Amino acid sequence: IDVKLNTDFFDKKDEYLKSGKRIIFTGMIDQFFEYTLGELEYRSLRFETEIKDVDNYQGNAVVNxxxxxxxYTRVIEHKHFEFGKGNKNKTVITHEYPKNWSRGDEPYYPIDNKRNRSLYKEYTELAAKNDDNVVFGGRLGQYRYYNMDQTIMSALRLVK
Known part of the structure; x- marks a missing residue:
């Protein structure tokens, strides 16, 4: 496969769709269809990172x-991902805060409610009528919250 970095899919969407190659699209399904049926809702995040003058702030990489x-919804202490590497007298932590999403923000989580489930169903019906070369996957393409194990299972099912 060709891997293109630092490329916005939507800058060359028509070119990609006309290429005849299979596309695995993991972005927002509503954005793919230019919000034709309306916007799905997402939750975004805001991050605040700071350096602490301690060796160990919370004892774990992530506390929810x-x-x-x-x-905030979680605190990440980065040095624990590197298994103790780093400065013994300092640590870096990041607080993760929920944020309402609007266009231009990074969409992290789909919002599961009756309105969005109904709208997503309409988008899947639109996708079924469209190009067979486009497969929608991932949290945003399938508008579903996935844990990592569910992400892998979903990808394996998609490949079948």
Whole structure:
């Protein structure tokens, strides 16, 4: 396969679609169809990163916060991904905050509700009537929240 880096699919969408090659599209299905049927809703994220003057801030790479009082959803301590590498007197952490999505923002999570499920179904019907060379996959293409194991299973099913 050809891999193109630093390339916006939509800058050459027509060219790619006319190439006759199979396309695995993992972006937003509503954007693919130029929002013809309306916008699906997404949740985005905002990140705040800081350096702490401690060797170990939380003891783990990721700690999730699910209570309503905590304004962020998780804290990432990056050095734990590298298994203890890094400065012994400092650590880097990132707080992850939920953010409402609007066009131009990075869409991280689909919003699962009746309206969006219905609209997504309309988009899948539109996709079925379109080019057989385009396969929609991933969280955004299939408008579904996936954990990593589910992502792999979905990809394997898609290949079949």
């Amino acid at each position: 916060y699910t209570d309503a009082e905590t304004p």
